[in-house]
Amino acid sequence: MTRETFEQNYARIVPAHAYRENNGVGIYTIPAFSLYPEIDHGFSARSGGVSTGCFSSLNLSFTRPEQRELVEENYRIFCKAAEIPVESMVMDNYEHGTTVLLVDRNDCGKGYSKPPLPLCDGLVTDDPEVTLITGHADCMAFYFYDPVHRAIGLCHAGWRGALDRIGSEVIRMIRYGCKSDPQDIICGVGPSICPNCFEVGDDVADSFEVAFPQCNLRGVNQKGKATVDLWRVAAAQFMESGVKPENIHPMGVCTFEDTRLYSHRRDKGRTGGMAAFLRILKNT
Secondary structure (H helix, E strand, O other): OOHHHHHHHHOOOOOOOEEEEEOOEEEEEOOOHHHOOOEEEEEEOOOOOOOOHHHOOOOOOOOOOOOHHHHHHHHHHHHHHHOOOHHHEEEOEOOOOOOEEEOOHHHOOEOOOEOOOOOEOEEEEOOOOOEEEEEEOOOEEEEEEEOOOOEEEEEEEOHHHHHOOHHHHHHHHHHHHHOOOHHHOEEEEOOEOOOOOOEEOHHHHHHHHHHOOOOOOEEEOOOOOEEEOHHHHHHHHHHHOOOOHHHEEEOOOEOOOOOOOOOOOOOOOOOOOEEEEEEEOOOO
């Protein structure tokens, strides 16, 4: 795909999100995904939990230096607000890589009430007993749904995973495990650090330019430092994998700028974590 073709296609993509609160718990959603009543999805804000200090208040990360019991209680609160069966959760065990696992009901509870999965940043399933969960605090959440085969995928896409095309790997796994056609798949991108706020070294920016020559992804901020547009990077790998531009739906919400969200960069590492979720509803 040429740069001109990509930019023409990317111009057709319109970011959109919705936000709601239930008992003080904030949840972001993608309007295009909400058109499908047979699935449910969302992304947690930081409000409504029991954590205090820099983790205030709905910290959903088990990797932060906080009592596990508090994080478990936050998950119970979040699941109640989002109407997720707690026992259905299957969590990623991210390492900023590109490993994607096919999971089913036998994996329910892993990472929460059971030992974690092997290291992985992406999850795929067609099992309605499963709720996919991934953790975030500036990194992108990629959502995938094939309405033909009722298959879903969710992943944690840090800059390293995005550079190495974890989005393409999730699509490959949905094709392999669920027989999906990429042209049927709709993709979403959750709240994450925006192009203006993602400052990087020249070496990182150079790596992205080499990996994604079709993208106008490099910028310069007010400090004269390089920036990278990860949202363009996401769209590029979706399109490369056969996803139609009209099926790509970023939320367009910046974790660094939106104080309703945790941000690892903004808060210099002293912060909590958020969770993305995606599931197939059993009774539809």
